[in-house]
Amino acid sequence: MKLSRRQFAGLALSGAALPRAALAQDLTPAEAQRAAIFGTSSEFREAMALIEARGDSDMVAGLLLSLRFSRARAPRISQTLEALTGEDHGSDWFDWMLWQEANPQIIPHDSYPAFAREMYLRLDPNFDQFLRPEYITRDKTRIRLEEVTWGGVVKDGIPSLDNPDLIAAGAADYLRGDDLVFGVSINGDVRAYPLRIMGWHEMFNEVIGGVPVALAYCTLCGSGILFETKVAGRAKPFIFGSSGFLYRSNKLMFDRGTNSLWNQYTGAPVIGPLVDSGIALKQRPVVITTWGNWKASNPTTRVLSLNTGHRRNYGSGVVYNDYFGSPDLMFPAQVDQRDHAQKDYVFAVRQFGAARAWPLEAFKRTPVINDAIADTPLLLVGDSATRSVRAYERGVRTFTPASGRIKDQDGVEWQVTESALIGPDDTRLPRVAGHISYWFAWDNYMGDAATVYDG
Structure with a gap:
């Protein structure tokens, strides 16, 4: 998934020609749509003429799918799209x-789901597990199927880490002090997952502190979200993997039990048998910080071993280095950039x-922010340099920084921990789950339904 956005537009599919009987005068809209990519040269020309003469924008989604995978036919497809x-x-x-995302009133032709399914199964027959015909009609999906795009890899092409090997902090000589890690602490079980490893895998399935969890890391939108995977009413925890599909530049993960596709950002199923289940995964706190800071604060931590069972270059600054260093997105997603650049954190x-x-x-202006979400007062303690933010319920108290520590309005110092903010009398203010993200993903998925702190 390290191709540029322009390279993706030139990917090509090979396919069988249409039956010879499918001549221009006999083409149905579904056959014309298919001929855009799979037809012979003459069938392609006839299909474009028919689609233009028909003049209905319900063919746009199919043409866009064809446009992506046929460089040779792109000029004529573009001409038809313009018409x-x-x-x-x-x-x-x-x-x-981007134009299609901004125009949800345009409904694809009824044949589009079958056409998209055929296209994607030619890339990987295993995609059949996600794109069952009974689950991809417009009335069954919770996202627009025409906005589901291929991420450039096959199913499990980005392999998850399931109960991976962990080592003691002192044995992790492969890590530099400034390497970033995902830090997790549940019921005293403290662990670190370096981003330089997780960038290659984007998912782990673990039991931490007795709690089954999965870290869903979408490198494209800069968000690593820790979800509880045990759900009431289900006998076993969900086990997740990476499907190979994206939606608005966000990974669609899947559960290995039902092969439903899930929105990584919201933790909810969007395509497949779980769509009407009402399930939304509960978040757990996770922090991004440097290995040096995490190890100093959590000396008993364990950390991922390089022995993952996969051959990857786990060096510092290797995985997605070009993407992380660029202001551009690899895949299309609308974003309001009036106040924030699309890849601001x-x-x-x-x-x-x-x-x-x-x-x-x-957090460059102050490491301590007293704010609220809805009617719940929050304290946020952050460091922009290390991408580290922790949130806590603060009740009626307000806090200020004091020589690297936190004190309340009465001058009493509090201890910042992974589970709670702790006062000298052992008063505990609970941690609140949150995560880092690129602005474009937050704006795209939350939009007007959310608020943004303006300082």
């Missing part, structure tokens, strides 16, 4: 997809029936 929409984005699949909380984000930039 149907009045828009001119040339052969730029990326820009056409925010700390995101979705709790207490509300959603709110704090730009990481705000």
Whole structure:
């Protein structure tokens, strides 16, 4: 998944030609849609003429799918798209997809799900597990199927780490002090998962402190979210993997029990048999910080071993280095950039029936922010340099920084821990789950339903 957005537009599929009987005068809309990518040269020309003459924008989604995978036919497909929409984005699949996202009133032809399924199964027959015909019709999905895109890998092409080997902190001589890690502490079980390893795997399934959890790390949107995987009413915890599909530049993960596709950002199933289950995974706190800081605060921590069972270059700054260093996205997603650049970092909380984000930039001015989400007062302790933010319920108290420590309005010092903010009389203010994210993902998924701290 390290191709540029322009390279993706030139990927090609091979396929069988249409039956010879499918001539222009006999083509149905479904056959014309299929001919855009799978037809012979003459069938392709006839299909484009028929689609233009028909003049209905319900063919746009199928044409966009064809545009991505056929460089040779892109100019003629683009001409047809312009005729149907009045828009001119040339052969730029990326820009056409942004236009499609901004125009949800355009409903694809009823044949689109079957066409998309055929296209994607040619890339990987295992995609059949996710795109069952009975689950991909418009009335069954919770996201627009036409906005589901291929991420460039097959099913499990980004392999999850399931109960991986861990080593003691002192044995982790492969780590540098400034390497970033995901830090997790549950019921006294303290662990670190380096981003330089997790970037290659994007998912772990573990039991930490007796709690089954999965870390879903979408490298494209900069968010690592820790979910509880044991759900009431289900006998076993969910085990997750990476499907190979994306939605608005966010990974769609899948559970190995039902093969439902889940939105990584919301922790809810969006395609498949669990769509109407009402399940939304509960979040657990996780922090990004440096290995040096985490080890100093948690000397008993264990950390991922390099012995993952996979051959990858786990060196510092290797995985997704070009993407992380670029202001551009690899896949299309609409974003409001009036106040924030699309890859600015925010700390995101979705709790207490509300959603709110704090730009990481705000913590450059102060490491301590007293704020609230809905009617719940929060304390946020952050460090923009290490991408570290922890949130706590603060009740009626307000806090200020004091020489690297935290004190309340009465001048009493409190201890910042992974589970709670602890006062000298052992008063505990509980941690609140949240995660780091690129702005574009927060804006795209939360939008007007969320608020943003403006400092």
